[in-house]
Amino acid sequence: MESEIITGQLTSIFRNVFNDETICLNNEITAGDIGSWDSLSHMLMITEVENVFSIKFKLREINKLKNVGTLIELIESKLT
Amino acid sequence: MIFTSFNFLIFFPGVILVYYLLPEKYRPGFLLLASYYFYINITPVYALLLAGITVSTYAFTILIDKTKAEKKRKLFLIINIIITLLPLFFFKYYNFVNNGVFNLLQSAGIRWPLPEISFFLPIGISFYTFMALGYSIDVYNEEIKAEKNFGVVALFLSFFPILLSGPIERATNMFPQFKGRLVFSYKKAVRGLQLMLWGYFMKLVVANRIAILVSNIFDNADLKSGGSLFMAVLLYPVQVYGDLGGYSLIAIGSANVMGIDIIPNFKRPFFATSMSEFWRRWHISLISWLTDYIYTPLSFQLRKYKIWGIVIALMLTFLISGIWHGAALTFIFWGVLQGTFLSIEAITNKKKKSFVKKHNLDKKKWYIFISCFFTYLLFAFSEIFCGPINSMHKAFFVIRKIFTNFGGPLYYYNPSMIIFILFGISLLFFVEWRMEYYKGAFSFLSNKSWVVRTLLYALLIIIILLIGVFDGGQFIYFQF
Numbered sequence: 001m002e003s004e005i006i007t008g009q010l011t012s013i014f015r016n017v018f019n020d021e022t023i024c025l026n027n028e029i030t031a032g033d034i035g036s037w038d039s040l041s042h043m044l045m046i047t048e049v050e051n052v053f054s055i056k057f058k059l060r061e062i063n064k065l066k067n068v069g070t071l072i073e074l075i076e077s078k079l080t
Numbered sequence: 081m082i083f084t085s086f087n088f089l090i091f092f093p094g095v096i097l098v099y100y101l102l103p104e105k106y107r108p109g110f111l112l113l114a115s116y117y118f119y120i121n122i123t124p125v126y127a128l129l130l131a132g133i134t135v136s137t138y139a140f141t142i143l144i145d146k147t148k149a150e151k152k153r154k155l156f157l158i159i160n161i162i163i164t165l166l167p168l169f170f171f172k173y174y175n176f177v178n179n180g181v182f183n184l185l186q187s188a189g190i191r192w193p194l195p196e197i198s199f200f201l202p203i204g205i206s207f208y209t210f211m212a213l214g215y216s217i218d219v220y221n222e223e224i225k226a227e228k229n230f231g232v233v234a235l236f237l238s239f240f241p242i243l244l245s246g247p248i249e250r251a252t253n254m255f256p257q258f259k260g261r262l263v264f265s266y267k268k269a270v271r272g273l274q275l276m277l278w279g280y281f282m283k284l285v286v287a288n289r290i291a292i293l294v295s296n297i298f299d300n301a302d303l304k305s306g307g308s309l310f311m312a313v314l315l316y317p318v319q320v321y322g323d324l325g326g327y328s329l330i331a332i333g334s335a336n337v338m339g340i341d342i343i344p345n346f347k348r349p350f351f352a353t354s355m356s357e358f359w360r361r362w363h364i365s366l367i368s369w370l371t372d373y374i375y376t377p378l379s380f381q382l383r384k385y386k387i388w389g390i391v392i393a394l395m396l397t398f399l400i401s402g403i404w405h406g407a408a409l410t411f412i413f414w415g416v417l418q419g420t421f422l423s424i425e426a427i428t429n430k431k432k433k434s435f436v437k438k439h440n441l442d443k444k445k446w447y448i449f450i451s452c453f454f455t456y457l458l459f460a461f462s463e464i465f466c467g468p469i470n471s472m473h474k475a476f477f478v479i480r481k482i483f484t485n486f487g488g489p490l491y492y493y494n495p496s497m498i499i500f501i502l503f504g505i506s507l508l509f510f511v512e513w514r515m516e517y518y519k520g521a522f523s524f525l526s527n528k529s530w531v532v533r534t535l536l537y538a539l540l541i542i543i544i545l546l547i548g549v550f551d552g553g554q555f556i557y558f559q560f
Binding site: 062 | 221222223356360371372375376377379380383384386387389390393394422426429430433434
């Protein structure tokens with residue numbers, strides 16, 4: 001799957017989980033850029049990503065995520 | 081040796097002087113020696129415990145790093161976690177568990193008493209234990225390579241500014257600094273001294289003075305009116321903030337003077353508008369440790385249950401936080417309360433946010449004020465179970481009295497006491513309010529004019545000397 005398609009699907013997940021229709025994702029965005037992205041909503045977002053893309057993450061992979069870009073790379077690696 | 085002792089006033093400048101006189105390559109070694117001297121000065125024998133945990137952590141992290149087989153790596157991690165936790169369990173929880181088991185067996189008609197232990201809790205053990213565990217888990221998770229230089233690991237676990245009460249540091253932040261250049265930075269040193277000065281104000285003027293009034297009220301709760309008890313309940317969070325927040329600033333500041341950065345521990349907590357925001361501002365180093373090593377793995381394992389998985393993970397995390405604070409039912413109840421507050425917020429979060437957004441409430445001053453006050457009330461209420469009162473029975477007695485017998489004279493010790501307390505709190509809140517809402521426009525202690533700066537330093541020192549309580553005993557978090 002191309003990264004633009006992943007970004008598009010991820011944007012709709014983020015808007016839904018973080019309850020903010022104005023979110024526009026790019027690779028550099030981190031938790032600090034989205035007000036409601038905290039440790040509580042983070043795992044809800046991860047679960048939603050797993051369900052939508054039908055993939056499973058490992059905890060070690062989650063811990064290494066630095067920004068949206070690394071999340072997109074991880075999803076890509078799981079889909080190929 | 082504690083930060084408010086006369087010994088520290090001699091020790092710290094002496095350490096700084098020798099530290100900067102020494103060639104750069106000897107500075108980490110000297111800091112290690114100074115740190116062990118600092119610790120031995122309190123209870124010599126417990127330095128062996130710290131050294132033991134250091135050796136075990138060093139050896140097992142090297143083993144974890146060298147081992148390829150996942151099962152073996154996990155085994156080494158588990159062995160090290162057990163070795164690291166054993167002293168904490170022995171000194172902190174043995175009597176609690178022993179009494180619990182004894183009472184349980186007795187209720188079943190079996191009498192099997194085990195001897196009670198009357199050792200003092202080794203000061204700082206809860207803090208360096210968590211730092212050692214965090215480092216081991218980081219090596220296991222491949223977030224950091226195991227450090228081969230034993231001195232670096234030993235200095236990390238014993239670094240004197242943070243040894244007794246944190247902030248609970250991470251190897252990922254400290255190792256590069258200890259292994260890098262430890263050079264004098266005028267800017268950092270000045271900032272460090274400013275933080276220390278403000279830390280002493282928070283501890284000596286705010287915390288120690290409130291402590292006299294609050295402990296007097298809680299110690300004689302049966303003789304005091306409900307109104308007086310409510311006042312003590314409201315004052316206690318500020319006392320803890322002045323105490324641990326002040327300690328943290330002195331710790332961070334003294335490390336800054338040596339050119340070392342330490343993670344912040346507080347971020348104006350009483351301006352939080354919800355409990356979840358409060359816990360992102362209060363005792364940050366402990367909460368981020370619990371988030372990374374307890375909450376995240378738990379919520380990850382339970383993620384298929386969605387919001388309920390998060391609720392269970394939250395409850396367990398704060399239960400562990402309560403147990404970390406102390407071996408008593410009051411602390412456990414405190415943990416359950418915090419978990420419940422946060423769970424309710426997590427469940428209602430989406431609806432609340434929509435409502436706030438729809439009515440543009442987050443821009444309205446009255447809404448922000450009420451939210452801050454309500455958050456403060458919730459925390460103040462929960463703190464009844466976290467320190468000032470040592471039994472569930474007495475804690476509920478205090479709550480009952482507040483609701484059923486509020487009237488009667490308000491106990492304030494003496495007029496000067498209440499005036500000094502109000503002055504200290506007002507100054508603290510004024511500075512924090514300016515920093516919270518006027519970022520960049522308020523340069524407290526960092527004014528561009530050196531005349532203003534010098535006057536402010538002098539004024540603060542005079543306030544500390546005149547109003548500060550110097551025989552206020554230890555810091556609250558030394559008992560944890």
